[in-house]
Amino acid sequence: MSDTTAPEADSANHSVVDEGDLAADYIEELLDIADLDGDLEIDVRNGRTYLTVTAGEGANLGRLSQQDVVRALQDLTRLAVQNQTGEFSRLILDIGGSRDARQQELTALVDGAVARLEAGAAKAALPPMSSYERKIVHDLVAERGFTSESHGEGADRHTVISRA
Incomplete structure (x- = not known):
């Protein structure tokens, strides 16, 4: 160790x-x-x-x-x-390496959501995830020039992405 x-x-x-x-x-x-x-x-x-x-x-x-x-x-x-x-x-x-693998999954989720927004969607909701994972998503979304907010309670808390 x-x-x-x-x-x-x-x-x-x-x-x-x-x-x-x-x-x-x-x-x-x-x-x-x-x-x-x-x-x-x-x-x-x-x-x-x-x-x-x-x-x-x-x-x-x-x-x-x-x-x-x-x-x-x-x-x-x-x-x-x-x-x-x-x-x-x-x-x-x-x-x-589980965290790196999850980071790649979250990046793919954000990329897909951003693509939906760029195709004309007003908002894109991601599935529920932990606060740590939502923090990663918020950072990825901000890097791409979009905004995000967490919605829901407990195990149903998820991120919704929209245009800045």
Whole structure:
């Protein structure tokens, strides 16, 4: 396991670093139980902990890197961290490149929505997604010169894209 975060005196940063260590311990234990090898890397960006699991030699993380599995493991890891710290966790888990794959899917969704707008649609709604994924979508939409808003509640919260 490698930690790419330099220790700082800021107590908020320390709690994020501790969150990463706790999450890494939890995932490492899970990998041991599943008899899978993986290399763990902790990164802290913008006050959020990112835990990346990459395949070690001979390891196959294919089943674990499926989007629904990653989301479930992320939720379980967040709960494990919260149980230890007493604080809500915003940890982001990436297994075997799952976040990059999802980024590509989101980019394709935005490209399709923008194409519908350019073809004359007034608005284009995307399917429900997590707040993290909606943030990515909002950024992609802004890069393309359009506007976006989140609509709905809970599991039905989705992004609607329109012309700027």
